[in-house]
Amino acid sequence: MAHDHFKVALEAALKFFPNIKLKEEQEVCIRSIVLDKMDVLAVLPTGYGKSIIYQILPKVISELRYNHTRDRKTAIVIVVSPLEQIRKQQVERLNARGIKSASLEDVKASDDTMLCEFEVLFGSAEQRLSDKWVKTLKYGYLYETEVLVVDEVHTIQIWGSGEKGKAAFRRAFSHVNDLRSFLGNKPVLGLTATADKYMRQKLCKLLNLKGHKEILISPNRQNIRFTVANADKNLSCFDWLVSILKSLKEDAPYTIIFCHTVSDIVFVLSSLMAKLRNDAYVDGTTQERCLLGVYYSATPESEKQKICTSFNGTGTVRVAIASTSLRMGVDFPHVTYVIHFGPGKHIRFCDQPIRDVIKKNDCIRKLLLCHFTEDNIDVSTMHDCCSRCHKLCACGGDSQCTNPVYEFDHIVVNKPTTNTAMQRVVTEDDRTCLKEALQEIQLSLAVSSDNVIESITFNCEKIFSIHDLMEYGFISSIHVALIVLEVFYEIFEDVVIDGSLRNVPALTRPVYNAILNAATPYETENHDNPASFHSDDSFN
Numbered sequence: 001m002a003h004d005h006f007k008v009a010l011e012a013a014l015k016f017f018p019n020i021k022l023k024e025e026q027e028v029c030i031r032s033i034v035l036d037k038m039d040v041l042a043v044l045p046t047g048y049g050k051s052i053i054y055q056i057l058p059k060v061i062s063e064l065r066y067n068h069t070r071d072r073k074t075a076i077v078i079v080v081s082p083l084e085q086i087r088k089q090q091v092e093r094l095n096a097r098g099i100k101s102a103s104l105e106d107v108k109a110s111d112d113t114m115l116c117e118f119e120v121l122f123g124s125a126e127q128r129l130s131d132k133w134v135k136t137l138k139y140g141y142l143y144e145t146e147v148l149v150v151d152e153v154h155t156i157q158i159w160g161s162g163e164k165g166k167a168a169f170r171r172a173f174s175h176v177n178d179l180r181s182f183l184g185n186k187p188v189l190g191l192t193a194t195a196d197k198y199m200r201q202k203l204c205k206l207l208n209l210k211g212h213k214e215i216l217i218s219p220n221r222q223n224i225r226f227t228v229a230n231a232d233k234n235l236s237c238f239d240w241l242v243s244i245l246k247s248l249k250e251d252a253p254y255t256i257i258f259c260h261t262v263s264d265i266v267f268v269l270s271s272l273m274a275k276l277r278n279d280a281y282v283d284g285t286t287q288e289r290c291l292l293g294v295y296y297s298a299t300p301e302s303e304k305q306k307i308c309t310s311f312n313g314t315g316t317v318r319v320a321i322a323s324t325s326l327r328m329g330v331d332f333p334h335v336t337y338v339i340h341f342g343p344g345k346h347i348r349f350c351d352q353p354i355r356d357v358i359k360k361n362d363c364i365r366k367l368l369l370c371h372f373t374e375d376n377i378d379v380s381t382m383h384d385c386c387s388r389c390h391k392l393c394a395c396g397g398d399s400q401c402t403n404p405v406y407e408f409d410h411i412v413v414n415k416p417t418t419n420t421a422m423q424r425v426v427t428e429d430d431r432t433c434l435k436e437a438l439q440e441i442q443l444s445l446a447v448s449s450d451n452v453i454e455s456i457t458f459n460c461e462k463i464f465s466i467h468d469l470m471e472y473g474f475i476s477s478i479h480v481a482l483i484v485l486e487v488f489y490e491i492f493e494d495v496v497i498d499g500s501l502r503n504v505p506a507l508t509r510p511v512y513n514a515i516l517n518a519a520t521p522y523e524t525e526n527h528d529n530p531a532s533f534h535s536d537d538s539f540n
Contacts, residue, residue, distance in 0.1 A: 013059035253336035
């Protein structure tokens with residue numbers, strides 16, 4: 001009987017989501033929460049439809065209540081979501097469907113009259129745990145919340161705890177479990193596309209999930225093919241992409257390059273701009289017509305929106321150089337290439353298994369995905385699996401493959417050797433001369449700390465390129481780095497300066513300024529010393 005009532009309520013709720021047919025796992029999530037009152041941890045692939053699960057919950061709960069009691073009282077679902085852009089996007093979509101929603105920054109905690117109108121309330125962990133909202137959760141209207149949803153639940157582990165004595169990026173995420181105590185024995189729904197077996201155990205402990213339902217979908221997507229390659233300091237690994245952009249311009253395939261630090265974003269952006277030069281633009285050199293875009297926490301909203309609009313079919317951006325924030329809650333169905341510039345630091349398999357991927361000659365897909373699923377990881381056609389399996393494919397018979405090897409599969413993966421870094425012999429006189437020369441230009445370069453010069457001087461044996469300066473000198477500006485390299489050339493005469501880097505158009509300033517002037521602790525956490533060369537005028 002209860003199951004029949006649930007089906008009726010679900011059908012009524014789906015009227016707010018026309019043309020959507022729930023997948024089996026989505027329905028199991030909803031049923032486990034609404035009927036069984038169970039906590040649920042759902043690990044579902046990107047694009048599977050995680051959001052629809054919590055979006056439909058208040059309507060299902062309200063319909064069930066009405067069928068039993070004839071009471072039309074609004075059911076409230078609270079959603080903890082990490083990024084403001086996602087919250088705004090979800091609020092707009094739900095209100096357009098007739099599901100009353102709001103973000104906490106738009107409502108007053110003390111206004112029960114306003115709160116009782118909403119079915120879905122979005123907020124960050126910091127907002128939920130602020131004094132005014134804790135009071136409302138404990139004693140106010142929100143105490144009657146039906147379900148607590150933690151979207152992108154992996155962030156409570158990744159962002160909520162620090163590493164090696166460092167402060168957590170967003171400490172409040174480690175206290176999301178406190179919300180449970182405020183709301184009583186209400187079900188919790190955790191949603192993510194990113195959680196291996198170890199992380200799932202940690203998340204269950206952090207959220208105090210007991211007797212919960214775990215719903216897992218294998219990440220083994222048949223339409224994804226893997227390649228791995230080393231990147232040299234000239235980033236020749238991107239030459240195939242540069243060639244595509246030059247020849248196809250706005251018809252080039254959509255590509256996302258994920259980076260893990262601001263320095264990496266600057267390095268990749270600078271290198272691509274230097275290689276593309278005026279070919280980075282469509283019909284002129286105005287920033288609005290640039291093929292490249294940067295997306296991370298401090299990027300201006302207008303730039304983020306330009307990338308989102310472009311990747312949904314309207315706009316010129318074809319390559320987004322981004323932090324992991326672009327992965328969360330954003331749906332880009334037209335993306336062809338996804339490039340990870342270095343393995344994710346916070347994913348557990350990126351230690352020994354990543355070394356296995358690089359050193360071994362086994363299937364890349366199996367080496368990566370075995371940490372996420374116990375299901376069969378095979379792909380029906382070997383050339384669709386990974387670059388290594390492609391070499392073994394004989395789909396055409398006689399040990400021949402009918403599918404040509406991709407250009408990026410030709411990138412040579414150099415075997416790591418010991419002591420490959422270049423070094424020069426530096427006398428104390430050379431070191432003193434370098435320090436004095438840098439001090440002379442310190443003011444004109446807007447050096448924010450003497451520690452920058454100390455770091456460059458201390459590491460001068462190993463500095464030969466812009467990338468070296470980013471690594472050892474905490475310099476984030478390509479133009480400042482060029483001036484410093486010229487000082488190195490005058491003193492050591494062993495630095496080769498790529499003249500094309502001087503031609504990076506000044507009109508890229510909005511993108512560069514967004515990166516250089518608003519770095520967040522998380523995205524610069526590799527830098528123990530926050531000092532940097534930077535100036536608003538350094539791009540003239």
